[in-house]
Amino acid sequence: MDANQIRDMFPILDQEVNGHPLVYLDSAATSHKPTEVIEKVSKYYQAYNSNVHRGVHTLGNYATEGYEGAREKVRKFINAKSTKEIIYTRGTTTALNIVATSYAREHCQEGDEIVITPMEHHSNLIPWQQVARITGATLKYIPLQEDGSISLDDVRETVTPQTKVVAMVHVSNVLGTINPIKEVTQIAHENGAVMVVDGAQSTPHMKVDVQDLNCDFFAFSGHKMCAPTGIGVLYGKKKLLEKMEPVEFGGEMIDFVELHESTWKELPWKFEGGTPIIAGAIGLGAAIDFLESIGFDHIQQHEHELVQYAMEKLNDINGFRLYGPKERGGLITFNLDDVHPHDLATVLDAEGIAVRAGHHCAQPLMKWLDVSATARASFYIYNTKADVDRLVEGLIKTKEYFGDVDG
CATH class of the missing domain: 3.40.640.10 (Type I PLP-dependent aspartate aminotransferase-like (Major domain))
Structure with missing residues (x-):
């Protein structure tokens, strides 16, 4: 069963947000519920x-x-x-x-x-x-x-x-x-x-x-x-x-x-x-x-592939800063130079992309990172590489919106 088949089991994902198909990258905050649940x-x-x-x-x-x-x-x-x-x-x-x-x-x-x-x-x-x-x-x-x-x-x-x-x-x-x-x-x-x-x-x-x-x-x-x-x-x-x-x-x-x-x-x-x-x-x-029924071996492998794909794509964006170790769970926490995470999340939301921005209920860790806030994209079983591509496009558009045309 691939991610697109799994995605079809989650009715909330079949909608548009701000005129764009929803890309939900906030499952670390809360996941969506399949029809059978x-x-x-x-x-x-x-x-x-x-x-x-x-x-x-x-x-x-x-x-x-x-x-x-x-x-x-x-x-x-x-x-x-x-x-x-x-x-x-x-x-x-x-x-x-x-x-x-x-x-x-x-x-x-x-x-x-x-x-x-x-x-x-x-x-x-x-x-x-x-x-x-x-x-x-x-x-x-x-x-x-x-x-x-x-x-x-x-x-x-x-x-x-x-x-x-x-x-x-x-x-x-x-x-x-x-x-x-x-x-x-x-x-x-x-x-x-x-x-x-x-x-x-x-x-x-x-x-x-x-x-x-x-x-x-x-x-x-x-x-x-x-x-x-x-x-x-x-x-x-x-x-x-x-x-x-x-x-x-x-x-x-x-x-x-x-x-x-x-x-x-x-x-x-x-x-x-x-x-x-x-x-x-x-x-x-x-x-x-x-x-x-999906299997945790499949879930872990899918999320690992998504995270590796995302890190490869996102690291090509000028000013992208990633936090955390190379081997990680299914999320990516980051900042874009000179763009506040809340502004970043607002622009992405206008593109139908949901990410989390803020201190993530971890203020001492933000202090250790020497930042006031970060953005976070978190993945789950219903996310696809196409979602990552939309995120990359959204971040490039965010940089353009705030005056950086170099990508």
Whole structure:
């Protein structure tokens, strides 16, 4: 199945924007949804909309089967040992905040260390800032190499026996850097620390095996992998989750409630207070089915070819500046000399080309790059080389618009 056939499965892509066929290069922010996912969510609302777990009627049973059936799909998808280790959340941000609030605040104190990198999305930075502020722990950063990668020697120097948490992005949403999570996890464990992984930009694009990585926590979002918005997953090792307290309290997550004390349900439901994200979970299950039908070997190879093709074409543009390592995930972050990224994105939008511009929720990394903002083109299964060609044409037109006629 080629990219054009896959593209036809996404109805939103069959439109014009500002008089031009849409070229969508912002999948790192959110991906589009194929027809089969949209139909699966729609069927839930049309045919068996009901709350889960609570009822004994037929619609409630159908909804529960869909909701919990999707959890088993997630378990297999990331190769967790048990569905008890799969917690539904609103997304990566919520999942990381659960770990920071429920685990780290209870296990960190003054004199302890939390180790992260300067390339982290704010969702995997600010929660650790707050843990450090509240507990008195020290926040430390693994330095970046010149190309935006990390060195395992630097990891070994930064992580010490005082380190309680190492938190790291699997794939950078700005640089495209693919971090050596398995090796970093080993170093963390050798020093008695837990490993927390932000998988928002890796899970949609590559096969993830949490048992092989041996990380303690892994977070990802559905909306970046063809599922609806508002659904995400926190994976955690059962032995850790069992000792953690819930962070939200109310219905669904309780076992028995008395006037002055209550007890919690077993995993994973003790972390899923309130009416859960039923349609989102069902949509996530459908998205997993869709992606696995395409195959992650195919997805990775397709994105690798697109990125290599794009870098070859874009580097020929005068004033084009690329950020990040040569080997990267499916995105390209760049600037054009003397053109602000927001202006660049505006001109491209007039040509029907959607890219992201700004600090990408990574302001410390922008400071490290010595820029205020960048533009980012991110690719997915429905993008083609023709989309890259349109991007190149759009950037040349942008330079002409701002007075550079040399290309």
